[in-house]
Amino acid sequence: EGEKYILVSHAPDSDSWWNTIKNGIALAGDQMGVEVEYRNPPTGDLADMARIIEQAAASGPNGIITTLADFDVLSGPIRSAVDQGINVIIMNSGTPEQVREVGALMFVGQPEYDAGLAAGLRAKGDGVESFVCVNHVISNTVVGERCRGFADGLGVDLGGQMIDSGQDPAEIKNRVMAYLNANPDTDAVLTLGPTSADPTILALEEMGLAGDIYFGTFDLGDEIVKGIKSGTIQWGIDQQPFLQAYLPVVVLTNYDRFGVLPGNNINSGPGFVTKDALGKVEEFAGKYR
Amino acid sequence: MSEANTPQAGQALVDDERIKQISPLRKALIRPELGGMCGTVIVFFLFFIFAGDSGMFNAQGVMNWSTVSAQFALIAVGACLLMIAGEFDLSIGSMIGFAGMMIAIFGVTLGWPMWAAILVTFVLCTAIGGISGYIVVRTGLPSFIVTLAFLFILRGFTIFLPQMLERKTIIGGIRDAAEGDWLAPMFGGKILTGLFQWMGDAGIIATFERGNKMGQPVVEGIPMLIVWALFMIFLGHFILTRTQFGNWIFAAGGDAESARNSGVPVNKVKILMFMFTAFSAAVFAACQVMEFGSAGADRGLLKEFEAIIAVVIGGALLTGGYGSVIGAALGALIFGVVQQGLFFAGVESSLFRVFLGVILLFAVILNTYIRRIITGER
Amino acid sequence: MSEANTPQAGQALVDDERIKQISPLRKALIRPELGGMCGTVIVFFLFFIFAGDSGMFNAQGVMNWSTVSAQFALIAVGACLLMIAGEFDLSIGSMIGFAGMMIAIFGVTLGWPMWAAILVTFVLCTAIGGISGYIVVRTGLPSFIVTLAFLFILRGFTIFLPQMLERKTIIGGIRDAAEGDWLAPMFGGKILTGLFQWMGDAGIIATFERGNKMGQPVVEGIPMLIVWALFMIFLGHFILTRTQFGNWIFAAGGDAESARNSGVPVNKVKILMFMFTAFSAAVFAACQVMEFGSAGADRGLLKEFEAIIAVVIGGALLTGGYGSVIGAALGALIFGVVQQGLFFAGVESSLFRVFLGVILLFAVILNTYIRRIITGER
Amino acid sequence: MNPEKAPIIQMRNIEKHFGSVIALAGVSVDVFPGECHCLLGDNGAGKSTFIKTMSGVHKPTKGEIMFEGTSMHFADPRDAISAGIATVHQHLAMIPLMSVSRNFFMGNEPIKNLGPLKLFDHDYANRVTMEEMKKMGINLRGPDQAVGTLSGGERQTVAIARAVHFGAKVLILDEPTSALGVRQTANVLATVDRVRKQGIAVVFITHNVRHAMAVGDRFTVLNRGKTLGTAQRGQITPEELQDLMAGGQELVALEGSLGGTV
Amino acid sequence: MNPEKAPIIQMRNIEKHFGSVIALAGVSVDVFPGECHCLLGDNGAGKSTFIKTMSGVHKPTKGEIMFEGTSMHFADPRDAISAGIATVHQHLAMIPLMSVSRNFFMGNEPIKNLGPLKLFDHDYANRVTMEEMKKMGINLRGPDQAVGTLSGGERQTVAIARAVHFGAKVLILDEPTSALGVRQTANVLATVDRVRKQGIAVVFITHNVRHAMAVGDRFTVLNRGKTLGTAQRGQITPEELQDLMAGGQELVALEGSLGGTV
Numbered sequence A: 001e002g003e004k005y006i007l008v009s010h011a012p013d014s015d016s017w018w019n020t021i022k023n024g025i026a027l028a029g030d031q032m033g034v035e036v037e038y039r040n041p042p043t044g045d046l047a048d049m050a051r052i053i054e055q056a057a058a059s060g061p062n063g064i065i066t067t068l069a070d071f072d073v074l075s076g077p078i079r080s081a082v083d084q085g086i087n088v089i090i091m092n093s094g095t096p097e098q099v100r101e102v103g104a105l106m107f108v109g110q111p112e113y114d115a116g117l118a119a120g121l122r123a124k125g126d127g128v129e130s131f132v133c134v135n136h137v138i139s140n141t142v143v144g145e146r147c148r149g150f151a152d153g154l155g156v157d158l159g160g161q162m163i164d165s166g167q168d169p170a171e172i173k174n175r176v177m178a179y180l181n182a183n184p185d186t187d188a189v190l191t192l193g194p195t196s197a198d199p200t201i202l203a204l205e206e207m208g209l210a211g212d213i214y215f216g217t218f219d220l221g222d223e224i225v226k227g228i229k230s231g232t233i234q235w236g237i238d239q240q241p242f243l244q245a246y247l248p249v250v251v252l253t254n255y256d257r258f259g260v261l262p263g264n265n266i267n268s269g270p271g272f273v274t275k276d277a278l279g280k281v282e283e284f285a286g287k288y289r
Numbered sequence B, C: 001m002s003e004a005n006t007p008q009a010g011q012a013l014v015d016d017e018r019i020k021q022i023s024p025l026r027k028a029l030i031r032p033e034l035g036g037m038c039g040t041v042i043v044f045f046l047f048f049i050f051a052g053d054s055g056m057f058n059a060q061g062v063m064n065w066s067t068v069s070a071q072f073a074l075i076a077v078g079a080c081l082l083m084i085a086g087e088f089d090l091s092i093g094s095m096i097g098f099a100g101m102m103i104a105i106f107g108v109t110l111g112w113p114m115w116a117a118i119l120v121t122f123v124l125c126t127a128i129g130g131i132s133g134y135i136v137v138r139t140g141l142p143s144f145i146v147t148l149a150f151l152f153i154l155r156g157f158t159i160f161l162p163q164m165l166e167r168k169t170i171i172g173g174i175r176d177a178a179e180g181d182w183l184a185p186m187f188g189g190k191i192l193t194g195l196f197q198w199m200g201d202a203g204i205i206a207t208f209e210r211g212n213k214m215g216q217p218v219v220e221g222i223p224m225l226i227v228w229a230l231f232m233i234f235l236g237h238f239i240l241t242r243t244q245f246g247n248w249i250f251a252a253g254g255d256a257e258s259a260r261n262s263g264v265p266v267n268k269v270k271i272l273m274f275m276f277t278a279f280s281a282a283v284f285a286a287c288q289v290m291e292f293g294s295a296g297a298d299r300g301l302l303k304e305f306e307a308i309i310a311v312v313i314g315g316a317l318l319t320g321g322y323g324s325v326i327g328a329a330l331g332a333l334i335f336g337v338v339q340q341g342l343f344f345a346g347v348e349s350s351l352f353r354v355f356l357g358v359i360l361l362f363a364v365i366l367n368t369y370i371r372r373i374i375t376g377e378r
Numbered sequence D, E: 001m002n003p004e005k006a007p008i009i010q011m012r013n014i015e016k017h018f019g020s021v022i023a024l025a026g027v028s029v030d031v032f033p034g035e036c037h038c039l040l041g042d043n044g045a046g047k048s049t050f051i052k053t054m055s056g057v058h059k060p061t062k063g064e065i066m067f068e069g070t071s072m073h074f075a076d077p078r079d080a081i082s083a084g085i086a087t088v089h090q091h092l093a094m095i096p097l098m099s100v101s102r103n104f105f106m107g108n109e110p111i112k113n114l115g116p117l118k119l120f121d122h123d124y125a126n127r128v129t130m131e132e133m134k135k136m137g138i139n140l141r142g143p144d145q146a147v148g149t150l151s152g153g154e155r156q157t158v159a160i161a162r163a164v165h166f167g168a169k170v171l172i173l174d175e176p177t178s179a180l181g182v183r184q185t186a187n188v189l190a191t192v193d194r195v196r197k198q199g200i201a202v203v204f205i206t207h208n209v210r211h212a213m214a215v216g217d218r219f220t221v222l223n224r225g226k227t228l229g230t231a232q233r234g235q236i237t238p239e240e241l242q243d244l245m246a247g248g249q250e251l252v253a254l255e256g257s258l259g260g261t262v
């Protein structure tokens, strides 16, 4: 009872996707009767994140849940936490090999590149040949991997198809419109999260392309769900962040209490959310989905 | 006092053999916004050449960069007046995020009628602007530091409040909540839709050729954002050049001590300008949340720099006392056109920042040169 | 000149009936870094109470906030000297990202030996710092604008170059490339590992309890980052207070025109300080990439503000001519301890910004008060 | 000077403290309409501080200001200006980046009402500025010329012209001649003389005994925040005044060649 | 003055243009050791510009500067200072936020070598500052007192003391007395006299004929960037000098009461 866990993410403060994570750990914490803290580098600087992991280790928790956003940067601090006797579970990003290498117990989530790749393969199957990837966090090194994966899945060169949209919704909207105006033969739009998806929906509506152009997005949110429902968006890739947060807490608690541990990594995704399966998603988007 | 010119009292300057004549044409051209005007001409010229056939100058394209420019202009007007009054505000961006979030919290989370949410947010933001202004004039601290503190404080609350209340950092559903409200369309609506429909029907502007909007004109109407921007530019320009208060703004920024001794209520002027800046940030935020239907904790990031850049490109002096609202508006236009134009022209988008930096450098060097001619500064 | 004190030449100030006496104790305490000292004491006191049992003050915890503080201190020293010389640099953060990326591109993408990559990067960054300094002193533009331009230009290249060369915004594998290099450990290594091993064995500090490092001390040694920070603090303090050049830095920032008339080579001093600031950013970047093994396009975001905040908390005057390196280092310590301490204390992390803003405001108000006493400013 | 008239300003026992500095320790001075009242004294004697309390810049720590017989409390310079007190401060209150006409009317803008809006009446301002400057003997290139392009002497003249224009009742000049050349000085002194003859009260601060003797009707000497007394013109010789200004002590003995020249 | 001596500085046909402004249009002046050479002239006549070319702040557009008989090109003020020319500028070159001793040695820091390192010799600086200030009659609280806490007169005195200390051969004073009270002025004039008698050449700028006559050996009047000529002491009356300074024309006619007082 009263074990203490810390979840360290790589996301800047304002990133909305991580809310679901916060809600997930809050719920798991309540249910298991443990204390879980959420920590992140305020500006999303991975070097700061490494310091936070070190700090987390120093405060002597029972376990740490963290992402492996950049193996080079984070493997050192994670390994030394493991060496110190702290149980570590990797969530969200990382590969099974890397997870093994840092000595973590297991991995819950789905690597960004692979998710992109899966999406690309799916789009290729739907006949997509060119696309534009709206990257609202160009300087964030993790999220861009999705675009690369998608391009590789399609089997095309990423080249200039990833645009740096900035984070201002009006600018995102107008940049997407500018791109589509200048490149009218673009087959598909890929957005990397609610921040870029919401204005993109408006851009497509305004250009009369909504439902006409192939539109996929990562991560869910209110507007995305509405978009899927109305047919503007073909699919949203749901990594089910709730699981990425909830399961590690449960697993760690049970491991600490009873020494039980699942035999393998857990894939929280990829879940392609399409028009057909929207009920619960709609209800909980942005909170638990 | 010793930087005295040769001519003595009683002799006209122009009679002075020690000063070469300046041609009347040159004199007529030399105005604070000249740099901005030249920049605008150059920028349009370049993009006509390099992106003329990319759709940048058809109806849709024009609306595209106009909207972006209007956004910049909206906050640039506030920042411009504040800068002329001798202060500046690094919290504009955070204020935008904060204002949007407040509208969402009041209107959606707390379920107030949208007009009430908007009005209360405006009052709140303007009051916060007033507080930072009050701290600046009372303590005499540089506004850089005080507003930097507010940059962090406001952003902190913008992230913390929705998390505490709604367990998420984006609050959506604002459009639904604003349905039927009388005030909301003042920010999120479009005007002249009839005119554009007619122009579309008459073939003056293109209509959609595919998709679910087939037959409708590519531009539906003029977004309220642009209307607000034009209104604020007009208002700012009018206040600055035509009213007593405008003279006080210049005086407060030119030399606060002298202005105070001459009977200008400098503190009042500065605090009011901080409030006006906060007000324009709130207008920006209101337009944004009404158009996009959601408020996010990351809205407005770095907008303070963009506002300052537009103002400075427009010829205002960072240290106050000199500048023009028209210049700031042109600065915003240049900024918007370059940013969108690079997309139309298909330039690698991450190079946008490099262009921005280079343009900024050239613009200020040009402006400094112009200003020295005007004011006889050395 | 008219702000004359009562006493006439020939009479000691202390004999003046019109000035109340200041107690010697108060006089001894009144120094630029006093605010920083008070702040440090308060901050440690508070965290002892609220986070004393959270591991914040065990070996590992101390090393944690020391490292973070050392990071801040490294760039704060450069920013401090530059600010005392009357200018400031908004491009510090972008320079950190740029420098790291250059090391990675030279060392990994182009495959140069690591020492060459590091040295060339240092030369390049220092030269860029020199260029912005040159532009500032030649054009007389405010450094805010010039370095804002460089903020965008450098960040633009930091994103653009790796994308062009490697099609990604992060370049890894630096640790492998640095294997066996003679220069790399100067930035990424640790010293005094023997001592810490002994302390671990002797039970003075905790050791790992399991895993493949069992028996080794939790703190392996002192990272070079801390060594560099201490070295830079010492160097900066020494230059500022003990050398002729230090006097020139104060003079250049206090009043450039007067200093120039008195024979101080003001332009040279300012340009050198810009170069020094760029150099400290490059050291920061080198330590970072060597420790973490990769360079990312988002490294160093907003670090310029953090540097400026640390310097200002440490008592320097934003407008130049006044400040102390020790103060800046204490500012960095406060900043680091508060940032990490809030984590240790388990405070909601989005509130960190709110704390930061509030601390900043209080610190400057306190420092202004102290400064007015010292300099007799009104 | 004009004993039959009542004083327009009476300053009674004015004290002013700045933190730990006591700048004025109880100064009383009366100023009559139509007289030129010279304020003299050492550096730091408190002359500028004194006239700043008179013009509403500082609020006195203690003491009373009577304006036209009634007690006044100026909250800020605007109050003093609208009561009819115009001041040319020692550090010129001119803003180099602004045009001459904007400077001329700074704080006193002419208003043209457009419905509820108060507009700055630029036409009026420009016309008046050009006229007033011509009266002072300065031909401007135009009313929109920036003050920064004027010479020091010209700026001083603008400041004085402005003060004369608005100074309905009292004109205060704080060391207007210290940085001026001979001819500009003569011009300023002539202006003071002219203004005084129009029945306006002038308060004139200077370090130069000769300038004071040239236009002054009464002389008040301040020393370390206190008055050493007021003398009528003709009741005091320049040498006595000189000695008083040096702090009421005999001058430091100088070389023979310098005696009596300062 | 000392015709047997060679001039220490000869300025020949100095011209200086600032953009479209011609500040100096060919000025020639010789300065001899041990003389006090007064530069007089209207506002904007170019006096400050002229001495700034002498002290290395400006490079002359045309013309030649001979120092001790050889042609000199001062690249910046450091060169002039190390050649032995010390200047007190019209706008004081003092930095209020810095301590008196740091200000005193600004640009001329005493060096203590520690191996290859050049250290600022604080002990020496503090000692010398205290001594020099005492010589000028000012007791500081300590050498680390900030200049900002000094009165205007005291600051002026520090600036002059500094110039005297470093001015091995030539001391240039640009309107040092304009803002000073009577006693402070007497003090400065006495200092000039003392320095001159030590054989140092003094260039002294003022608007005040009496101050000039008090200490000057020769008088050069500038007008609109040109010399109106140089006169020896005794060859010219104060009244003639006055007229010359007003631009070579007769003074504007003033009211009877003002005549001859400026």
Ligand SMILES: Nc1ncnc2c1ncn2[C@@H]1O[C@H](COP(=O)(O)OP(=O)(O)OP(=O)(O)O)[C@@H](O)[C@H]1O
Pocket (backbone or CB within 6 Å): B001, B002, B003, B004, B005, B006, B378, D152, D179, D181, E018, E019, E021, E022, E023, E041, E042, E043, E044, E045, E046, E047, E048, E049, E050, E090
């Ligand atoms: N840096 C500069 N740039 C342009 N013009 C200048 C500069 N410095 C001086 N001038 C101009 O040169 C002329 C001579 O100025 P200067 O300061 O030498 O006059 P001065 O004789 O010292 O006057 P004063 O008695 O008022 O001190 C003036 O017209 C002045 O405006």
Ligand SMILES: Nc1ncnc2c1ncn2[C@@H]1O[C@H](COP(=O)(O)OP(=O)(O)OP(=O)(O)O)[C@@H](O)[C@H]1O
Pocket (backbone or CB within 6 Å): C001, C002, C003, C004, C005, C006, C378, D018, D019, D021, D022, D023, D041, D042, D043, D044, D045, D046, D047, D048, D049, D050, D090, E152, E179, E181
């Ligand atoms: N704002 C202020 N804060 C603190 N002290 C001040 C302030 N203004 C003036 N003083 C002090 O008050 C005293 C009187 O100053 P004041 O300027 O009135 O002298 P003054 O007689 O005008 O001198 P001068 O002849 O040099 O102009 C001085 O000791 C000065 O330092």
Ligand SMILES: [Mg+2]
Pocket (backbone or CB within 6 Å): C002, D047, D048, D049, D090, D174
């Ligand atoms: Mg005064």
Ligand SMILES: [Mg+2]
Pocket (backbone or CB within 6 Å): B002, E047, E048, E049, E090, E174
């Ligand atoms: Mg001069």
